[in-house]
Amino acid sequence: QQQVKQSPQSLIVQKGGISIINCAYENTAFDYFPWYQQFPGKGPALLIAIRPDVSEKKEGRFTISFNKSAKQFSLHIMDSQPGDSATYFCAGAFQGAQKLVFGQGTRLTINP
């Protein structure tokens, strides 16, 4: 019940295109859904996050869409740039148990 399933495992998008990464969760106790971005040789860093009482959150070119009834959420990267090439992890978390449960990760490559 702790799982967070992420797809696709890898994604190649042309510069200027839209990158979409999907996640599904099982634990309905999760009340916080962050996305982390990891560049090679670096640790993951928080990119954007959403709570389940909100259906969408946008920060610049990055948007999270959240569907509570389907227990799914997704990350959209608009006007994707080569600098966005990284591994992206979705996660679920709930207060009182601070550990993050991560998805398997998506390796995103933006071709120039």
Place this chain on the structure above:
Amino acid sequence: DSGVTQTPKHLITATGQRVTLRCSPRSGDLSVYWYQQSLDQGLQFLIQYYNGEERAKGNILERFSAQQFPDLHSELNLSSLELGDSALYFCASSVDPAGGPVGELFFGEGSRLTVL
């Protein structure tokens, strides 16, 4: 730079050996988390400490142990190492058990362990 420091960055050792990984959290952060990242398992939560006390435990093997010291740095001890323990080990920190906001962890750059 996240402010979280991990040493060593790389470590190569043999099966059956014991190693210690060290983590210094961001200044002011009381919580430390350890994660294991391998190709086939993604990022797996191992253990969390808050102000010296164990707060949460994940998929940590009995051969592994951790502690957080009064100065808040943490060490992850891995013993009787097996080939399958080869992975990146990340330390992360947050301000308090609930984070600030919840879910915002600051990760170090990791310690890459290779067991031959």
